[in-house]
Amino acid sequence: MSFSVPVKDMLFAMEHLANLDQVTQIPGFEDANLETAQAVLEECAKLCEGVIEPLNIVGDKHPSSLNDGVVTTTAGFKEAFAQFAEGGWQGLQHPVDFGGQGLPKTIGAACLEMLNSANLSFALCPLLTDGAIEALLMAGSDELKAIYLEKLISGQWTGTMNLTEPQAGSDLSLVRTKAEPLPDGSYKIFGTKIFITYGEHDMAENIVHLVLARVAGAPEGVKGISLFVVPKFLVNSDGSLGARNDAHCVSIEHKMGIKASPTAVLQFGDHGGAIGYLVGEENRGLEYMFIMMNAARYGVGVQGIAVAERAYQRAVQYARDRVQSRPVDGSVPGAASIIHHPDVRRMLMTMRAFTEGCRAMATTAAAAYDAAHHHPDAAVRQANATFYEFMVPLVKGFSTEMSLEVTSLGVQVHGGMGFIEETGAAQYYRDAKILTIYEGTTAIQANDLVGRKTARDGGQSARAIAEQIAKTEADLHASGTAAALSMARHLQTAREAFLQTVDFVAGKAKASPNAVYAGSVPYLMLTGNLVAGWQMGRALLVAQDKLAAGEEAAFMQAKIITAQFYAEHILTRVPGLAHTVCTGGESACALPLEAF
Amino acid sequence: MSFSVPVKDMLFAMEHLANLDQVTQIPGFEDANLETAQAVLEECAKLCEGVIEPLNIVGDKHPSSLNDGVVTTTAGFKEAFAQFAEGGWQGLQHPVDFGGQGLPKTIGAACLEMLNSANLSFALCPLLTDGAIEALLMAGSDELKAIYLEKLISGQWTGTMNLTEPQAGSDLSLVRTKAEPLPDGSYKIFGTKIFITYGEHDMAENIVHLVLARVAGAPEGVKGISLFVVPKFLVNSDGSLGARNDAHCVSIEHKMGIKASPTAVLQFGDHGGAIGYLVGEENRGLEYMFIMMNAARYGVGVQGIAVAERAYQRAVQYARDRVQSRPVDGSVPGAASIIHHPDVRRMLMTMRAFTEGCRAMATTAAAAYDAAHHHPDAAVRQANATFYEFMVPLVKGFSTEMSLEVTSLGVQVHGGMGFIEETGAAQYYRDAKILTIYEGTTAIQANDLVGRKTARDGGQSARAIAEQIAKTEADLHASGTAAALSMARHLQTAREAFLQTVDFVAGKAKASPNAVYAGSVPYLMLTGNLVAGWQMGRALLVAQDKLAAGEEAAFMQAKIITAQFYAEHILTRVPGLAHTVCTGGESACALPLEAF
Known part of the structure; x- marks a missing residue:
């Protein structure tokens, strides 16, 4: 395979x-x-x-x-x-x-x-x-x-992010790791960090831990958190490795997936204190961490697309090879490879359309990132930054949630063989499940989308995106092909539903926070769905032009079909989600705690 | 926990x-x-x-x-x-x-x-x-x-179903296991069966294999398959155990879930032939197997409900215990247990509503089974049989598909801890994935629902159910409470969408089989969703009456809220699915095979 x-x-x-x-x-x-x-x-x-x-x-x-502290x-x-x-x-x-x-x-x-x-x-x-x-x-x-x-850039050393502690997962205000200033300007770090990906391993000479901790006397909550570099081995002034720092791996987790990646519990300072170096200013650690995390969130979104692509390819290969049952349309006289069966096609197309849609969304977001960071014109930078910021929770939240569905379909295409570990499809299903959790769960992404990205500017960024989508609809209408018209209709319905939710979310986030935040994940899912679908609509238009120009006919034809499939099978979920966002907040929060 | x-x-x-x-x-x-x-x-x-x-x-x-043939x-x-x-x-x-x-x-x-x-x-x-x-x-x-x-009934011995062979999974016409008649009326069985649940184990004295095989000279395809009893140990005339039969476990599978259950490869007749006894008549094996399988399918549907319930309970307990972040409505001054957060509520309510809805659907189906098999009045038997037959693919298909979503949410509620095996939530996620596959994949259930249960009678059974749903809507309207009216509105929208798909499915199954069968799983999902929602609507009415009568107030109040949640968060998926069924068949099957 x-x-x-x-x-x-x-x-x-x-x-x-x-x-x-x-x-x-x-x-x-x-x-x-x-x-x-x-x-x-x-x-x-x-x-x-x-x-x-x-x-x-x-x-x-x-x-x-793990053996005696060595991974x-x-x-x-x-x-x-x-x-x-x-x-x-x-x-x-x-x-x-x-x-x-x-x-x-x-x-x-x-x-x-x-x-x-x-x-x-x-x-x-x-x-x-x-x-x-x-x-x-x-x-x-x-x-x-x-x-x-x-x-780090040469890959001679590797890096880690040390945020989570047993009592502080999504809520970093609860971080308790301590940093005590030393006379030379460095700090001694004491504390326990968990879920540290590649927190210990044998692939590089040194590991550079970026660690959130509180300097003695810092304010409570997130405003008292600072960021430190804590290398596994101290570095001499000539760049060579010095003494082993007091940062040790005490266990690694037994996980459902991504098993090859060691997830470490790190103990800092059990033997006198780990030497750490302040990054930036004291008490601004969370701010730095968030910028770094935004990059990581985008990366995790890409992981969702990546595992979906891999699951898709494996499922296609199996569906081509596995012979079972006569096609329902009688097109083959006897048993045929299962890729001939309509539901197998539907599953493969769902996998494909989700993957291509999210890839398109992530790629356009990446371009916005580049412009936001490097364009000479400040206004262009600002506009792209706003767009990119809006995209990050979608790329992270939607692409990873879709990867659960896609990897599940990947197993399903394999039938019973999918459940057998040697087949390989099950691993993607197990691996993918962490993606909706780490670097901020889907709910955390959704809170970000609702609070910072939608409500804060009164829905302005969201509506600006809807306006761009409307332009694509107009182009699709102008094209007039059956595929373009189907895409235009579905985009329009989805965009109108989206605009209703934007009004609801922006309008009620302060007055009815429970009702709005209970709909935050459906809001994220419908927005991600719409934006990825919009990119598929743009792709459809390009593909039609290229096809007409005789370029890459097979690829362009496939793109058009995949886009139309996206419209008819995936965008169709948007109105129902929008309805849930706008009406379901109360029933979501009504059950008394003791009744669960 | x-x-x-x-x-x-x-x-x-x-x-x-x-x-x-x-x-x-x-x-x-x-x-x-x-x-x-x-x-x-x-x-x-x-x-x-x-x-x-x-x-x-x-x-x-x-x-x-497995060790030396012994499990x-x-x-x-x-x-x-x-x-x-x-x-x-x-x-x-x-x-x-x-x-x-x-x-x-x-x-x-x-x-x-x-x-x-x-x-x-x-x-x-x-x-x-x-x-x-x-x-x-x-x-x-x-x-x-x-x-x-x-x-078997006392549990002294256990039984198995031997259908699948390496080349014959969903397609039983490909079964190759042979049965050679012996002079005493018994048969010698030769062949390999795979995926045999509890095909070998140490929990009972004897194992009674029910085996599909072809008698020499039988017709090709499914009309040449017979059913045999092949005991692990032959049985003497006094009921005591005799010689070991030539049916041996040669390996067990390494699976993603349900790991404690041994899934055996059984080799029949490698040492001269396994003795088997014909069940019923020759060449009617598939017919018997299907009746038996219908029972098993119902059972697997119940497995979906069961694992969903378990995942729900574990998630609730974790959500009560885990303290993290301040509630968005400020109702608690500091960090609160996560059950206070709206999205955690939404996840738990989704798990709860799916589980209760599917339990209600399965329980009503069970009562129809009882009447279909045991009622003295033939007309009542027939009506109940028709209803039950319609329910089986829904109970199997919808309850197991929902169990994937529910067990995934169960992991999600746990955050990073959910991905750690020791927590227990991941096991349900891994276990559940087989449920949409064995005893007929969701697509097989959907084919059954489309072909035998909907198209064959021109949609009559389906429309009869819609009529009953309309009566429940009328009762809900008459009740007039906010919860009842919300349920009535959502049921009506969903029922009307369902009726459109019934017309489409019944009308086009022959002329456009690919387009209809490409929508078979969405059709199953929307129908199961509607029927379970309908039962929640009935439950809501009962609960209102009981509440008014002062009976079990907390339970009844919870039922009303859960039903309303079902309407606003789950029934809302129906129209989009219906739209996909009616419009998405072509795009699902349009991609040329080589373009995948």
């Missing part, structure tokens, strides 16, 4: 939906054109298909193990990570100044996706390292940058 | 929705009144809560193992099964003539549910044994009945 990176679809999204040519007009990204993108993607695909994907099932069968990763992971680092992949989107390749996120996101399709567990290590790099880039002192950045 | 059987809700469904008092008017069921039901349920609950549930996590951690079940299973058998629970619904208790399915279904809530893996053994008993009762010769029934 070989894996083949969907390079063509990724490039399509970059070129036609994310407008890569506009990204290349941003200073610093001049060379990041379609040719570069294609070359990068094809090179990355080789590594992902040939080296990293074959380790996926192995990692599930033989997870990382040994699955055989092959260390060597694969060395290849990954050597190829410069860790530095893809990071600044040239520190040894990175300085490519836009628009291209980097595709590489991130294929790495995660190949192996979610493996890909988590670079994902978390990216977070550490961004935190240091954003808020680290020049000294910290000089010591840590190049080695 | 203790488990508490929802006896009160089960009795409510029996008394008020399934009209147990009408069941007790059927000859033979005179004593099966509410008092009996309550006593039986409470007794069964003790066993399930105290003995069988505690083995659930153990079984997941230490699955059945050893999880420590404790054998003793628990002995207690189960001793209590007479295997014979609950089986005829008094053979040592059973002769209770109606209306009561038996509740016991089946609690057994499965306690431990899906354990409960599969009795479930399959029930199937073997029903096959023998229906089509076995007096001799076979005399030899096997009492021992």
